[in-house]
Amino acid sequence: MPQPQEPQRHWPKFQTRKPRVLLLTSQYFLLGEVRAACERLDVDHVLLDLQAKEMGLDDFVRTILGALTTFRPDFVLTVNHLGVDREGVLLQILEALDVPLASWFVDNPHLILPAYPRTHADKTLLFTWDAENVESLREMGYPNTAWLPLAADTHRFAPGAAGNDAWNADVSFVGNSMTAKVTGRFQAAQPSDALAEQLRDIAAGFGPSEEPSAARYMLNNFPHLREEFLALGEPSRMLAFETLITWQSTLDYRLDCVRRLLPFAPLLVGDKGWHDLLAGETGWRHHPEVSYYDDLPGLYPRSKVNFNCTSLQMKGAVNQRVFDVPACGGFLITDQRRQMEQLFEPGTEVIAYADPEEIPELVQRWLADPQARQRVAESARKRILAEHTYDHRLETLFQTMRLTFEPGANS
Incomplete structure (x- = not known):
């Protein structure tokens, strides 16, 4: 697997008041709400569509490394682990670059996570829509977990929409x-x-x-x-x-x-x-x-x-x-x-x-x-x-990521 050049291996995280977020998309509906909330909150972000085309391993690695080392995010955000490959290549890259991963599960994580390696678990924060999953996810080997319920896109779901x-x-x-x-x-x-x-x-x-x-x-x-x-x-x-x-x-x-x-x-x-x-x-x-x-x-x-x-x-x-x-x-x-x-x-x-x-x-x-x-x-x-808007949820997610992974945040 191609490795990043030494000068690019690490960069400071959480240096600004608002985070820099790399969004992974895999054609899942919720990423639209997440991206729109980032724009309303004026959060610097880049959307990386890993399913826009079929790609081999080398192209996959170059695409990920290019996005990470160019944009230099504070963390990567996905939904239901979509965009994370089951072979663990992305997780190895994030671990090498010391980039945290946030994955918001809006389906049962116990029906999804067993298919993925637990690489980079210490720098992964799993958000789950069901508070009762928090302890069981920790027992699976993910020490950083938090409850983050669903929400509404009140810009789209608002009174007055045309009907039939x-x-x-x-x-x-x-x-x-x-x-x-x-x-x-x-x-x-x-x-x-x-x-x-x-x-x-x-x-x-x-x-x-x-x-x-x-x-x-x-x-x-x-x-x-x-x-x-x-x-x-x-x-x-x-x-x-x-x-x-x-x-x-x-x-x-x-x-x-x-x-x-x-x-x-x-x-x-x-x-x-x-x-x-x-x-x-x-x-x-x-x-x-x-x-x-x-x-x-x-x-x-x-x-x-x-x-x-x-x-x-x-x-x-x-x-x-x-x-x-x-x-x-x-x-x-x-x-x-x-x-x-x-x-x-x-x-x-x-x-x-x-x-x-x-x-x-x-x-x-x-x-x-x-x-x-x-x-x-x-x-x-x-x-x-x-x-209960997506703006509220993203603000909670950003704060939790900062408190968990910002150097000295809990000291």
Whole structure:
């Protein structure tokens, strides 16, 4: 691997009040919000798109070294480790140049990180949307971890966006059916007959459990499957089976919740898998998937009640809809998450159900009270503008990186 010339190996970090940040992009939607927040905060940054073209190892190394030694950032920032290669070349370069890495996980890091080497772990800070991942990430060998929940892009998700009459509904749910994800992970895992036969039982138990790790839940509660699981052999197949449990559990949970919406003739916005799951059911409408950026800001306000049921890859955190819906003036009913009360005031800024059995009564109650819906939506938006924008999150991330890696910051 080409090495940087000796005079370029190191440079002082965190010498200015605002950091210099090298952003890695891998076509993930959140990097747009991060970049826009950097611009609003007047933070000097460079965006390096590592997937703009296919490149060999030598070109990859030259591209990374060129960006680092020319721009000389205080740290590199990515989302979900995207742009970090699984062979560890980027991490070796960062270690050689003593450049810290910030990786903000907005999906379950335990379903992602096992595929990467732990090179440069002492100079890596993992931010996670789920506070309950912090200690387990430290146990994985990442000493620097912090909670950084999701947020809203209030410049894009704002009241007044254009809509479509086809989106008008009393109740709507924008979400994936999970059918394709389940199929994809099943094919990747290639489970044995014994694992496949008990998949639904494992998923049914994992969903309501307090255990955040699907693999750990299975090994603790289905010990007779341990050897079958270990016999998958390749780490990629084992990780695929753990993800499969999570997606199957989410599918079953979402289907249970959505079925409780059927008396209200809901609009389901998502993939065609909903037709398979609700075959034979009547009284609901389907709309194909829409653009997150172009359509959702105008779609959410056209439902009297926007419904949410969170993916079970996150047992304690709140997902993106909890921020986006009220940011553009919509009203939301969501499932109770353990970290919700640290972000919103229950009953006045967020309306939540603790059990799917509560859904019909809760929906009926709030459909009947438009003034109350408006009060909750306005209160939630006010809280978001005050505390939960991407500008707020980036300011927290920058401060945490400085306190962790600036020489003498903790002395």
